[in-house]
Amino acid sequence: MDLCDYAAYQLAWMIRRKQVSAVEVLESTLNRIAAVDGVPGRLDGGQDTEPDKIHAFITLTAERARQQAQRIDQAIQAGEEVGPLAGVPFTVKDIFCVEGTPSTAASKILSNFVAPYTATPVARAEQAGGIMLGKVNLDEFTFGSSNESSAYRPSPRNPWNTARVPGGSSGGSAAAVAAGEGCLSIGTDTAGSIRQPAAFCGVVGLKPTYGRVSRYGLIAFGSSLDCPGPLARNVSDAALLLQVMSGADPHDSTAANFPVPDYVTDLEKPIRGLRIGLSPDYFRITYVEGESGELAQQPVPEDYQQAIYRVAGRLAEMGADIIEDVPMPHTKYSIPAYFVISRVEAASNLHRYDGVKYGYRTKQPVHDLREMYRKTRGEGFGLQPKLRILMGMYVSAAQYSEQYYMRALRVRTLIRRDFEAIFDPQGKYRLHALLTPTTPTTAFPIAQVYGDSVLMQFADQLTVAANHAGVPAISFPCGFDPEGLPYGAQLIGADFSEDLLLRIARNYEIVTESDQWRKRIPPILQNL
Template sequence: MSAEICELPAHEIVARLRTGDLTAEVVLEATLARIEAVEGGGGALNGDPNGANGIHAYITLAEERARAQARAVDRALEAGDNPGLLAGVPVAVKDIFCVSGIASTAGSKILANFVSPYTATPVVRLEAAGALTIGKANLDEFTYGSSNESSAFLPTPRNPWSAGHVPGGSSGGSAAAVAAGEAALSLGTDTSGSIRQPAAFCGIVGMKPTYGRVSRYGMIAFASSLDCPGPMARNVKDAGLMLLAMAGADAFDATAAKVPVEDYLDQIEGGVRGMRIGLSPDFSRLRYPDADTGELREQVLQPEIEKALLESAERLAEQGAEIVEGVDLPAVQYGIPAYFVISRVEAASNLHRYDGVKYGYRSEGEAADLFELYRKSRGQGFGSQPKLRILMGMYVSGEQYEKRYYERALRVRTLIRRDFERAFERVDAMLAPTTPTTAFEIGGIYGDSVAMQYADLLTVPANHAGIPAISIPTGLDDSGLPIGMQLMGPDFTERRLLRMGRALEQLQESRPPLVQERVGA
């Protein structure tokens, strides 16, 4: 295939804008044309769940905002001014970030009418770097899910590699949009794998930076101690470029790290010679609780994923990396139960503010008293996923359980962190599959909360540890669905992870089937 403009890598768009070969307006119009061709309509409240066999990646398009930004970039170029690191690059913003003047829905009925008066720090920085905010991408409601099926905005996004499969989640619309050429980049969030898992399912690159590397200000919170905004891109270099534009301290986020931001691109082609990369049996020995007995059962990885892991290790070894096998991370098996507790407690509290009083959905008709107003507004405004999280979060944070659940879960988290610290004394990074399986079928798991949560089994350890991790596309399984491998490194080693990722990535030559159906091979 010869790449269309909307399929160009972000770094190439920036380079061609600078040489005058392209204008931001041309890039934008090409991208809008692609959206027109493949989207089949975005998600809407009370929308048709079956959709029109399109990608359905977006909730809101922001053509006017993007056009104004494109004109500003082109004017800057004409005037000889620096148009920024991401000049003219169309970016899909996951609809969990507040953007001034645009609906910021979190994929929920309760915020469907909320238009933010301010813009999230990562978006401010992307726009300051010349990026074009093309729209708000669909997601699981309040990011609660791994399939994007829980959004109140229907139809939910499809996996561009197979219409019958989910794009993953919660940054499902983001991953689908980038994979389908509906944006060059997307700003996602990763609380237990919500960037990496959909990136793996859709065959793109997704990075969860170190906790605090990118400001959370303006990101509607899920589990505040785990949430990380991060880049989603079609290649590693673009992910590095996007991270560079967003990372750094922020006076509006006390937890944003003051550690200086490194140049993520200058060594990106430097290869992996001499680097030590670890493999752990604890990332292949998967423990799931039995649905009936609650006892842990061991499962093996999907065979193609196991094979891809070994091939990836070989590929890195061939380039001079030292593969260290048998690195033990014994506490990661408790990652999901600990995550259940921490994320639910924080989520229940973070959801308190949606009460029908100040903004967002308020129940219609008279309420007998204040508490009925709360009950009705929240009962009607929240979908099942927030409700499940509120129930569990309220339960385990109750006075009588205060010491038994949340504090214990935090201790588990510390153990996981220590496992990684010990591992990183021996290796520069850990290599593991991003997901136990490739994309699952729509409706296949949704409704089984525990099974859905276990889709994050391999990704959640990095969130607990706070460390950076990047998911890299490494090929397709036997049914043509993408496989992703992740690299995890010590705090603030994004530069090295990107360099390793660059050595590992296997970019697909062909367009995803759903895109081919609409625009040809």
Template sequence: MELCDLPAYELMRLLRQRKISATEILASCLARIETIDGRPGSLEPGEINEEDQQTVHAFITLTDDRARAQAMAVDKKLAAGEDPGRLAGVPFTVKDIFCVQGTRTTAASRILANFVAPYTATPVARMEAEGALMVGKVNLDEFTYGSSNESSAFQPCPRNPWNPQRVPGGSSGGSVASVAAGEAVLSLGTDTAGSIRQPAAFCGVVGLKPTYGRVSRYGLIAFGSSLDCPGPIARNVTDAAMMLQVIAGPDAHDSTAANVPVEDYLAQLEAGVKGLRIGLSPDYFKITYPDERGEYVQQAVPQEFEAAVRHAADLLAKMGAEIIEDVPMPNTRYGIPAYFVISRVEAASNLHRYDGVKYGYRTMEPVRDLNEMYRKTRAEGFGPQPKLRILMGMYVSAAQYSEQYYQRALRVRTLIRRDFDQAFDPNGKYRLHALLTPTTPTTAFPLGAVYGDSVLMQYADQLTVPANHAGVPGISVPGGIATDGLPIGIQFLAADYQEALLLRIARAYEQATEAESWRQLKPMVLQR
């Protein structure tokens, strides 16, 4: 096994014992990138050839020089007997939606393709301060608007390491692909409707969406400001806990970063699940979506998804957890319709700043005046998904429609929150410590199968988006391999700021399944 395939906790142990160096760890990741990533995403990709279809394409910008300097600094500290930090020598990637000073920060959009950030996002700064090595900026859906990464202006877009003909999910697709393929050990993603958990499920890794406000959004290019959550992506629960420990906490630069003490996520990690109440809800074993005629149809999630969740429940019960069946979460189905309204209003508001004046792209066409410059710049700079969000956001928040759409969606959001309040109420009927669900209704779909149908694409997030409306934390962990050879993700959701509990439950499940045969399977790109 290569160093790049080891867990972060193991790398740090070997590093502190001076058996390996940070420079060697980094070299291992860079060699893996060289072998399997193929060419990075670009605005002028030309034809996507045969070779492109077999490689991962996680990256937009490789920052190997930055990472080498960081690795040397870690090795120097170790040699001097100094503490190199809580993530010393661990290579990580950053979704290219976070500003990192001196790096191109593109949001996977032509309109920011030449933008070099003048400052660094808080979670990235905290990781670098603890000795982590920033290997590069990874691809995503344009401005995070998608669930497959196909909407990126930088092509070839990322592909699923388990099967490169499948999407990695999104929007943190480059993040999960880079971690699943051993190009990095950790990645920093964001989750607005499921954008950490859904791709983590598709690529067989661990993805944690913290409570809204648990991790600072300073330096994150905003999408839905009331929904966006930065969070860790890792190959195991312990690594995710170590990363969250570093990035969580209040921040003077973000007034929504809650002033809540950060728990010790590692102290309770191995404490088991004895006495914990874990719920199952029938509302998470089905999805509701509009068919071609706009009629709503309900469909059960695939049998093997429900089986993976029930298997997890059985294992947890054997370890002493109490499984509570039939927890009602009746407003789950309204998560997507409400999201179509709320996220679009917030996105439209956030996208007005891209005007060709202060930074980013400006049209090269001759223009008569400022207004024409705005129009041509935005027409050429934005792809179809940002345009769709601007137009929908403006429509549903217009004075004459706001009551009917935006205000109504915000009240439906209250109902979604109440589902969770009732499930987790310590004096209520269910008194859950966590809810256990499938993360997604399908495994990773083929490239081209959904892209273009903006409604169907959004419904990929049906089981993840309620946690964003409610603000509660959620974690997706690998829960098996489906008959199509692709990973299945299972999700645990908990009450506000209960990340320590979530990680502890996820860790217990991980331990209980360590010997299962599917754990031995490796992504296709690593089998060559």
């Protein structure tokens, strides 16, 4: 076990006590990156390059990180007060602006954009003493669930099996954290983009309540759904990062003016008497069958279901009350509603990329401005942004918007009401959290799903309802399937109940601490 494999909270503690320096921790992490990451993603890179490496990074900013680490060490030597993340290395999904770094959104259209300012969540992590290692890969503009749509190739691979996807869109974040390339990562979640890759890579990922963490400096996808949040190897580290990122921000009027509780201190408080629900609507997926367009239902694989029931059993051992058969009848409409709402918001947000003020501009000769727009956008955007723009324009067109967009927004109300009903303290169920599988399957093979945009979207079926409703949710590892791939368990809670979700997940870590599966490490780390 190297320094880079320690938990963030342990490293922060050791660095503050001068048992180890921030520079030593950083160098250990950079060595790990050199050993496992391989070439970074590039616009002219090949997908099959170094198939046994992780490829989490787009831009590694080692020198910038060294300067930050030296400043932390100097501050500690001088006896100055340092923040709770002092010396802890973290990565940032390349959808956030970080001053002076290429901020690409994994798209050719922003490939030459260097951000002139830093996003609030990243700035707060740096103010807390965190060491920013660089920018990690994602699906282009976050549009995907596998990272295969990134314009920067090779796209990241799963540390548990490099022939599998890391999930997405925060796939670089999850893969990096799982492989010891930084203890923490800041990701974003619009339909499951933190939780699904966290589940696939066997790490912890938390989507906060909409408005808990500022979106200032986040390159927007679905503005009513996007949530920045932490990825980490354990629950305590996720709590630590959430703590420093949360809170109101004068730069984002949707960042709620709601007090930030202490997420760390009460993590290990008992969960006796907490009511945790299981819903049959989260143990099956509803999807559209290929050519016919007919609706079909399929149970989540039996072994995955059993993994979640085992989590419920362990939580019951800790004194939680498990409530079965909780109805969530509108969950199955989450994906169709998302197909509409997210596309409309994406199309609107992507109109700003036009080759005029910044970013890529076509090199071809053009006659006029319209032609420059068309060629720039045609060359600069990959297939997934184009698909979202076209769909967004179609479903919000005057003649269709009543049928699609307005309807989707009203269905969103129904999805929200499902959650309000089960979390209502005076209601029939009075739940503190809903326990579900995070994903319909464990990590799928590279190239198996990509290309079928409908099938890929259904990877988010169990996560996206929380985005529609705005409620917080956490994914944490709960064992491995027969092929050695991690299972993820999800807890969804009421508005601003991140503290409860973290506490339940931490209690699960405590009760499973000596389980055999907890001793496993990703194969790629075994022979270092």
